Amino acid sequence: MGLGGRKRMAMPREQNPSPKPRRRPKGAKRRVKKKRKKIDVEDLKKEVVLDDHKLTLEQLSTKYSVDLTKGLSSEEAEKILIRDGPNVLTPPPTIPEWVKFCKQLFGGFSILLWTGAILCFVAYGIQAYFNEEPTKDNLYLGIVLAVVVVITGCFSYSQEAKSSKIMESFKSMVPQQALVIRGGEKIQIDVQNVVLGDLVEVKGGDRIPADIRLISAQGCKVDNSSLTGESEPQTRSPDFTHENPLETRNICFFSTNCVEGTARGIVIATGDSTIMGRIAILTSGLKVGKTPIAIEIENFIHLITSVAIFLGVAFFGLSLFLGYSWLEAVIFLIGIIVANVPEGLLATVTVCLTLTAKRMVRKNCLVKNLEAVETLGSTSTICSDKTGTLTQNRMTVAHLWFDKTIYEADTSGEHIGNTFDKGSDTWFILAQIAGLCNRADFKANQENLPIAKMSIHLREDSSQAHVLLMKGAPERILGFCSSYLLNGQEYSMDDEMKEAFQEAYLELGGLGERVLGFCFLNLPNTFSKGFKFNTDELNFPMNDLCFVGLISMIDPPRASVPDAVSKCRSAGVKRSISLTLMSSFKNKM
Template sequence: MGTGTPVLTPGDGDRAPTDASGSPGPAVQTVSAGDVFATLGTSPRGLPFAEVAARRDRFGPNELPRAGRGGWWRDLVGQFTDLFAVMLLVASAITFLAYGLQEPRDVGTLQLAVAIAGVVVLNAAIGFAQEYSAERTAESLQAMVPHTCRVLRDGERQELPARDLVPGDVVVLEAGDAVSADCRLVEAHEVSVNNAALTGESDAVGRTGEPVAGGPVLHARNCVFMGTDVVAGSAKAVVFATGVATEFGRVFRLAAAAPRQKTPLQRQVALMARRVAGAALAIGAALFAVRLPTGQPLVETFVFALGVMVALVPEGLPATLSVSLAIGVRRMARRHALVKQLLAVEALGSTTVVCTDKTGTLTQAEMTVVHVWAGGELHAVSGVGYAPVGEVADPGPVRELLRAAGLCSNARLVPLRVGAGRRSRSDREGRRVLGDTTEGALLVAAEKAGLDLAAEEAAAPRVTEYPFDSSRKLMSTVHRTPDGYRAYVKGAPQELLARCTAIDWRGERQPLTGALRAAVTDANDRLASQGLRVLAAASRPRADSRPTQDEVESKLTLLGLVGMLDPPRPEVSDAVDACRRAGIRIVMVTGDHPLTAEAVARRVGIVRQPAPAVVTGTRLDALDDDGLDTLLADSGELLLCRVSPEHKMRVVTALRRRGEVVAVTGDGANDAPALKHADIGVAMGASGTDVAREAAVMVLLDDSFASITAAVRLGRSVYQNIRKFLIYLFSHNIAELVPILAATFAGFPLVPITAVQILAIDLGSDVLPALALGAEPPEPDVMDRRPRSRRERLFSAAVMGRVLFLGGIQALGVTAVFFWHIHASGIPYSDFTEDDIVYREAITMVQAGIVVSQFFNALAVRTDRESVFRIGLLSNPLLLAAGCFGIALMAAISYLPPLQAVFNTAPLDAVDWAVLVGLGAALLAAEEIRKAWLRRRRQPSAKGEAG
């Protein structure tokens, strides 16, 4: 895919096509700064106001479009496309038709049609409300590009909304600014930019206004790009691409083209829905065919078959599933994890591989000094980030070193600017770095050593500066002090060491002998081997205020070395350990240098082996799909470095092809395609870009990697709880179906339980207990288990066996109660009518029997093997309250005349209730016996394994 970068032909302002390399064309990159204006149809004074309006009409606003949502009404309509919903809507429509064809019309048929339609509407409302709320919360995070920028138009300097930029605009950039569009630099004064949001590389890179050779625009050193930050220097630049035509927009389009992947639970629920719907239709059709030849009226026979179908469809399941997942959403929200799609809650629970970015995800995205070396001694520095919290161990010997480094810096620590684009952890603590982050780290270290740099600058004002240059890798300043002029120099250790003739060795100036040079070199190597960025500082007295650069940077006295890093987040190591215990593989995927990536990976525990597999993007390009599969099949430690968005997508695709459930974390625009292509994308909310948050289904509002571990734990708990309430819901479906089948084959002309009664059980009595089961807390050992297989079925053999066991006991009980009551009356089958009091009592006992036994069933399914009495009958008070509500509702249906008229029920006496409670207790006792048998069966196996 090309970059899509527009190039304007001289004078006409039209967009020209990009070349095959993805470059904006040789003119913009290779021509001199003066010719850039002609190439892009503008001038050093900027665009005329009339031309701005024309280009805005041609190119549109400088912003990325929101993801293609069809509006809230499309989301709402989508709730009715679930297979259960479609099936029930068809059933409701046919029931309305049956009501219209009946002679005389039976109000019960109309009630059934309305009730079924109401079920669908209720389920849709619950699911829509949960997902709409999450989406609106996600949209509140949108803050991708800076809101304003400085522009020259008709020679006037203006501050404008970033969305108003057009190709050809001349923008002014300074340290601390975020770049609003893709621009070609025409003036550059020691400019460095942070491209982490676009490339994933944490180190600032220098920019120039000079022409460069042709090639991919992203590699052009005279271009800056939307979504990146200026960390040092100042510049003027001409906009050559805006909106979706930018490099940022290219990644946006790449992410938009990737289809959203279905979660494992979505696939399992869809499979379950197809099977249940197929079974319901088949059984309903079979019973219709059996009863029709018996002389029953066609419409009544159809309504009977429809009742069977309704008995098999778990009408309460969609609502129960949605609200149960919503409980998981709220639990995750308390851990600062925003879930935009309900089913994503469970997806993390089945994750087998986490592909994690480095910068801003594992690390703070803040440089921090951790060691200072001076006079042959190493001084540790505590604290993280730009907050002055921490101290330098024994700061006396290193104060002059840190004073020199602080004075020879242009960065400033400033309060958080409201409305700034990307934010970091230190922003939330009230400070950010204006300028180079390396210099910011030096300023913080000086504060920790007890230095007041403002006072130091006042006492030694700067009179001359030689800025940092990438060729000599040094920066020098000259200051006026009470003792005369003094020069301070900082930069790369090897470059600076070559210009030193002396060293400050434990408070004394000594000649820099070969042995001392070797000591400095050894100290530098030790710090660099830890993955630290190392700077050296030196000084010398001067007699004049305007020495030449060579005079300043020669015959120096070395003061020492400073080692710094972008520190890992403190909670990451524990989170990585938890993922290892849970059997989750972590693969670092970053655009950074391999040595930097490995150093961070070792600090957080991703890498523990001496020689992990470190693979660059260049090597990935050389691998075909089979070679990539072979690489990923090795379960060893793997670091993927210097990779592009396309590489990340390819790796995620290959992992999913191998049957892995893949979670991808990231914060930059370069992460967005992989975030969307993964089973679940996890973006950073505070420091992440808008493109990343848009592509992800989960956003970590606190940017904490530990929240991922918490989400995995909750996701696994959600899956376990879903299985619990599935057993609970489907077991009573058997109790509803078996009496109907028994009545059919026994020749009884009426149904033992009506479709309206079934809906009352499914939605009135069963939903709340099922939700209470869905709110069960995670089991203590949930993170000590291996991830379940992607191929594992939601309805496994064990689950189906338990459904049949518990449902069979309920079915035998309520069927026996129904026929016992019918036979006890002595009335022949053929004489029973729907208005007969005995029949009404009998169907009331069937409904009440299912409700009461479900109360005991809810207690039984809380554990797989452990006795419910061991974990405590009262340990889930919500479950007890929900069960009592269901029984109270059943009592109201039995005793209140208005509800009796709707459900055709009759009042039950105390003996009836006692019988039904006895049936429920028998179910719980049978389940306890089964669990005890399983425990005894497991004990010999455990002893054998121990032996």
């Protein structure tokens, strides 16, 4: 089987002149089908076997019989579409509407009410059989119980059916289109008509219509968050960068979004054969667990049933003991059991959940299943990504330490918070170092290259001398320094300064902030203009630097986060867990 089990066209069987073979028993067929499904799921769980990302453009063109400039012809595309089927994910099996309606009528707490109604009818039947003019109390009670169950069942079904129709309408509001090249012409087609080997073009804002092997790209970046959860856009290029097809840059995956740039590629998988299709098949086979309210109702039914039967049997025996006839004892038995049934509970729960669902609709939250309302209400823990979700994903200066004083910076974004006196000479030099040592450039495949967190700049005054600026881990930076700057004046490093540094470092680090140290060195005139500095084999001094100060940074929370957290607290959510923090702990263990 290929990737994800590509659909095959069912070929007509040849006519067999021999006698028709005996059919296999239905049970055997069912066992074979179940076993085959299990094998298919096990195949899906295996690691993806794909080599299209390793092929050259010529090999790719040969494999899919496609011209890399003109694409497939319309006739070839039509044949492939008939062979493989449309480029859509197989929807999960749907539950018939009559089954949904019956679940609302006979599921959960409704069973207890139906049982009570039947017992009422039985009691009335017994009375009518033995008495010419029986009392109709049990008949009326049975009718009321049945009507309550039917009305609440219809109400719940109509509410969920309305939500389901709204969800279905969302899918058809904006039909997905794809730009393909067929016969040398660019045409817009429905995504479901994209076939294997199609030459596809995507641009910023487009949804990737299938798994694509890129053959050209200009500044292309894709958002893989729907597939991997990675919030940062990923660069895509025609280059083969990784053995793993899920990690290489020359493949774009179905259902992800192109956020910027343009790209052209060949479709290598469609529909259920895509990576997203494999995941969808695996997740559709998962068993749906019971909701908290369903579990509570089931436990409540067991409790009420046990109590009702116990009391009914006890009163039945007591009635016989006191000399009542068996008919009267049976009526007592049924009456006690029915009396323990809370007739109004089902209607009350249904109305409360429906009203809550309507309130959520006004807050732009559509509830597909009424039980989901209670599930949301019983949430006690929220697991959330930290970077970019709770925070702004932007490192911001929070505190500064210079002249032996800690200053708080403004992290509000509106620059209306705390500030400090920027007239200090030390602050001026610290700001210069931070600005000039802020030209980091991260490139791929540079894991083993040496990193020197320093920069050398030519003074803009008439001296034409160089100055060495350095930033890094505070304890390492302090080790290079033999002096420090205080109120713009340079002093020799002493124990008092080291102790003040240690206290400030521990205080800023204790706030959970990332701390950097800064220092500088005025190089002598021997390093004149045009001198070739070598940061790998150092040809300049790296000692006797002057320590300037510390800067600590944080990724500030979004402005709406405090209010959202307080609302979660008031709603009964006890804990909020940052998944980024959890993953960092896991990596350290």
